[in-house]
Amino acid sequence: MSGELGTFTHSEALTLGVELELQLVSRRDYDLTRGATDLLGTMDYDGRFGEIKLEITESMIEVSTLPQARVAGIASDLRGLRDTLVRHCARNNIAVCGGGTHPFHRWAERRICPGERFDQIYQRYGYLAKQFTVFGQHIHVGCASADDAIWLTQALAEHVPAFIALSAASPFVDGVDTFFQSARLNAVSAFPLSGQCPPLGSWPEFVAHFEFLRDCGIVRSIKDLYWDVRPKPEYGTVEIRVCDTPLDVNTATALAALAQALCRHLLRTRPLLHAERWQHVARYNKFQACRYGMDAMLSDPVRRCQEPLRERVLALFDALAEDAAALDCTSWIDALRASVVDNDGGASWLRGWAAAHGNLNDVVREAAERLAGAGG
Amino acid sequence: MDKLLAFLHLPRRLWEEAGERLSFLPPFPTQVDSLALFALLLVAGLLAGEWLHARLRWPRLIGYVLAGSLLGPSLLGWISADTLAQARPIADAALGLLLLEAGRRLDLRWLASNPALLRGALADVVLSFFFIYFFATAVVGMAPAWAAATAAVTMASAPAVVLLTVEESRAQGQVTERVVLYTALGSAAAFILFAAVLGIVHVELSKGWLNAVAHPLWVVVGGTAIAWLASRIALAIAGRLPKRSLAQVFVLIASALFAVGVARMLAVPVFLTLFLMGALLALRDERQVLTYTALPDAYWLLAIILFVVVGAALPWREFTWIAGLQALGLLGVRALAKLAALYWAGGELAPAKRLLVGIGIQPLSATAVFMAYEVAALYPGVDRSALLLPLFAAAIMELAGPALCRAALVRAGEAEGRRQQTGEIG
Numbered sequence: 001m002s003g004e005l006g007t008f009t010h011s012e013a014l015t016l017g018v019e020l021e022l023q024l025v026s027r028r029d030y031d032l033t034r035g036a037t038d039l040l041g042t043m044d045y046d047g048r049f050g051e052i053k054l055e056i057t058e059s060m061i062e063v064s065t066l067p068q069a070r071v072a073g074i075a076s077d078l079r080g081l082r083d084t085l086v087r088h089c090a091r092n093n094i095a096v097c098g099g100g101t102h103p104f105h106r107w108a109e110r111r112i113c114p115g116e117r118f119d120q121i122y123q124r125y126g127y128l129a130k131q132f133t134v135f136g137q138h139i140h141v142g143c144a145s146a147d148d149a150i151w152l153t154q155a156l157a158e159h160v161p162a163f164i165a166l167s168a169a170s171p172f173v174d175g176v177d178t179f180f181q182s183a184r185l186n187a188v189s190a191f192p193l194s195g196q197c198p199p200l201g202s203w204p205e206f207v208a209h210f211e212f213l214r215d216c217g218i219v220r221s222i223k224d225l226y227w228d229v230r231p232k233p234e235y236g237t238v239e240i241r242v243c244d245t246p247l248d249v250n251t252a253t254a255l256a257a258l259a260q261a262l263c264r265h266l267l268r269t270r271p272l273l274h275a276e277r278w279q280h281v282a283r284y285n286k287f288q289a290c291r292y293g294m295d296a297m298l299s300d301p302v303r304r305c306q307e308p309l310r311e312r313v314l315a316l317f318d319a320l321a322e323d324a325a326a327l328d329c330t331s332w333i334d335a336l337r338a339s340v341v342d343n344d345g346g347a348s349w350l351r352g353w354a355a356a357h358g359n360l361n362d363v364v365r366e367a368a369e370r371l372a373g374a375g376g
Numbered sequence: 377m378d379k380l381l382a383f384l385h386l387p388r389r390l391w392e393e394a395g396e397r398l399s400f401l402p403p404f405p406t407q408v409d410s411l412a413l414f415a416l417l418l419v420a421g422l423l424a425g426e427w428l429h430a431r432l433r434w435p436r437l438i439g440y441v442l443a444g445s446l447l448g449p450s451l452l453g454w455i456s457a458d459t460l461a462q463a464r465p466i467a468d469a470a471l472g473l474l475l476l477e478a479g480r481r482l483d484l485r486w487l488a489s490n491p492a493l494l495r496g497a498l499a500d501v502v503l504s505f506f507f508i509y510f511f512a513t514a515v516v517g518m519a520p521a522w523a524a525a526t527a528a529v530t531m532a533s534a535p536a537v538v539l540l541t542v543e544e545s546r547a548q549g550q551v552t553e554r555v556v557l558y559t560a561l562g563s564a565a566a567f568i569l570f571a572a573v574l575g576i577v578h579v580e581l582s583k584g585w586l587n588a589v590a591h592p593l594w595v596v597v598g599g600t601a602i603a604w605l606a607s608r609i610a611l612a613i614a615g616r617l618p619k620r621s622l623a624q625v626f627v628l629i630a631s632a633l634f635a636v637g638v639a640r641m642l643a644v645p646v647f648l649t650l651f652l653m654g655a656l657l658a659l660r661d662e663r664q665v666l667t668y669t670a671l672p673d674a675y676w677l678l679a680i681i682l683f684v685v686v687g688a689a690l691p692w693r694e695f696t697w698i699a700g701l702q703a704l705g706l707l708g709v710r711a712l713a714k715l716a717a718l719y720w721a722g723g724e725l726a727p728a729k730r731l732l733v734g735i736g737i738q739p740l741s742a743t744a745v746f747m748a749y750e751v752a753a754l755y756p757g758v759d760r761s762a763l764l765l766p767l768f769a770a771a772i773m774e775l776a777g778p779a780l781c782r783a784a785l786v787r788a789g790e791a792e793g794r795r796q797q798t799g800e801i802g
Contacts (some may be wrong), residue, residue: 038550042724093486226513
């Protein structure tokens with residue numbers, strides 16, 4: 001096995017883990033504020049719900065749940081992490097909120113967090129590191145074997161637009177409406193190793209590909225691959241990385257439920273993958289989902305046609321009914337279905353408040369209140 | 377000597393001779409026009425501030441104060457006492473706007489959610505007042521009334537210096553936020569004590585109770601009434617305008633200047649009135665009408681004038697080494713009080729950072745000088761020597777305060793360093 005990759009850690013199939021990158025905002029004007037290091041330094045937290053750690057800039061904080069077999073555990077961890085964070089932030093006059101971008105912060109004012117890894121990223125990518133002050137949800141699904149992880153990485157690729165559209169909550173950048181439902185991924189696209197995992201059929205093929213990139217001087221570790229979906233050998237998982245951080249923890253939990261049910265469905269039915277064909281339309285479909293959300297028109301490279309994403313997603317929910325029931329995920333998937341039918345995703349919620357208030361400071365205030373809310 | 381005087385009077389003589397033939401010529405101007413004076417003070421302060429900042433990386437405020445001191449009546453005398461009086465409305469407006477901003481930073485919600493902050497603020501106020509009071513009575517030998525006046529005037533941090541230093545350093549973080557909060561809270565306490573001190577001074581000097589009771593009431597009730605009225609006007613008009621719009625900025629500034637004008641008319645201290653107005657705006661703005669509306673960068677222009685005027689008002693001519701040492705002693709015990717208060721208050725911030733907050737709130741400046749002159753103006757005939765101690769303490773801190781505040785923010789890692797500004801990495 002490759003030294004840098006290590007061996008693929010065994011984990012229970014379909015176990016779940018969620019990481020959320022959250023915004024730290026000033027309670028005075030709701031702009032991003034620098035506070036992550038001080039916040040962590042002053043926290044009195046025993047890790048019972050998972051980890052709270054630094055991200056690339058001082059205006060971000062990352063929370064990650066413990067590995068859980070069922071989505072109810074994820075819901076409980078996320079609420080516990082949220083409550084802990086909100087309580088400690090209040091003592092520092094900081095609010096926390098979700099969403100994929102901060103609507104009006106100035107990226108040049110961001111400060112890179114202390115730490116060797118962050119400093120290396122800053123030296124390597126320059127201003128892109130500061131522009132990377134965007135906020136995503138990463139969902140880890142446990143895989144029983146390394147080959148399963150590679151297969152799932154390929155199989156999940158065609159469902160990337162669904163995850164983007166369901167989580168889209170970043171319509172504003174630099175104080176303007178971008179017309180996108182998820183503008184966050186445009187910041188990620190600037191990185192040279194973002195995008196899709198190439199069509200690989202097995203773990204040895206993946207290792208060979210990684211070694212090729214390493215020998216070419218392109219990567220040093222798996223963390224250098226900013227793929228939409230990637231295997232995570234150290235956790236024994238496949239990681240979906242395209243979601244915006246939702247505006248509340250219930251939506252984040254629902255997305256994790258969808259990922260779990262979908263992975264079970266894929267592993268159970270083992271559909272024929274057309275990875276190379278999907279590779280050709282992946283960027284276009286991703287753009288459509290980012291730009292139009294549920295109103296996107298996706299290209300199907302197998303049937304050589306276009307179809308509305310909304311129809312695809314609703315059909316997917318129907319197809320997952322059995323798997324969702326087996327995993328106690330039904331209510332969470334139903335909540336996502338209602339959101340699709342009612343067309344009330346994160347981006348439209350944010351736009352609605354922007355229209356109501358006429359300014360973006362109040363939009364962030366509403367978002368902070370929504371994240372902190374008992375229901376959220 | 378006679379030739380020199382004749383030479384100096386030559387322009388005036390020529391002007392007057394020309395005036396006999398040219399009917400449109402006004403009389404020879406004996407005073408600088410206010411706008412011209414404003415421009416001259418601005419340029420003098422600006423040049424000194426920018427030069428020191430560029431060469432030595434000193435805070436610009438030090439340059440403004442130095443320019444004022446150099447040009448003022450105590451040294452070169454280019455800014456006369458009359459000129460100072462002429463520039464006072466501009467200085468009042470500048471101080472008013474800065475104090476308005478300090479009042480707006482009075483965040484009681486944060487105080488409620490973090491008991492350590494309240495402990496720190498109370499300890500800061502109590503220890504600073506009593507340390508200075510005991511130093512003034514036991515070491516300097518002041519009478520209790522004047523010692524109390526000195527303590528009231530010098531105990532609080534300087535909102536104008538702190539806010540401008542934070543802005544200049546583009547600082548952001550927990551140390552910065554706490555420095556601003558403690559400064560606002562300390563100012564609030566200082567203003568309450570200042571009102572009480574006015575009564576004490578009246579008792580001391582006039583032996584009558586009417587002024588002793590009426591004057592503090594006039595100051596507090598008058599200041600509160602003007603502040604309440606101006607803040608209501610600001611919120612009522614701004615509520616009909618888009619948030620963060622330029623129109624809202626104008627409303628905020630116009631309301632503040634209205635409050636400054638009324639306060640001057642009614643002989644109520646401007647700094648107190650505008651601080652109260654800011655605090656009322658912070659506390660009563662439930663719909664965030666003006667919460668996000670920031671003062672424009674142009675108020676730096678007013679700040680330059682303010683600090684040039686403050687520098688010129690410092691009584692350097694009356695400086696003696698004894699007075700200087702006493703002022704240093706006062707600053708020493710004041711610093712000790714603030715550091716001890718914040719260290720003792722505890723809280724979640726690391727002790728080293730709490731001490732940095734203590735250093736950050738050391739500035740003592742424009743407000744203290746203006747408060748001292750308010751007290752002095754009560755009985756102009758009375759010996760002003762008792763006021764020299766706070767004034768010299770303010771004079772020393774005018775130069776050291778901004779540097780200390782900036783050093784604390786830099787040490788805390790919250791100021792924008794040169795590396796950040798140039799985008800240099802590695």
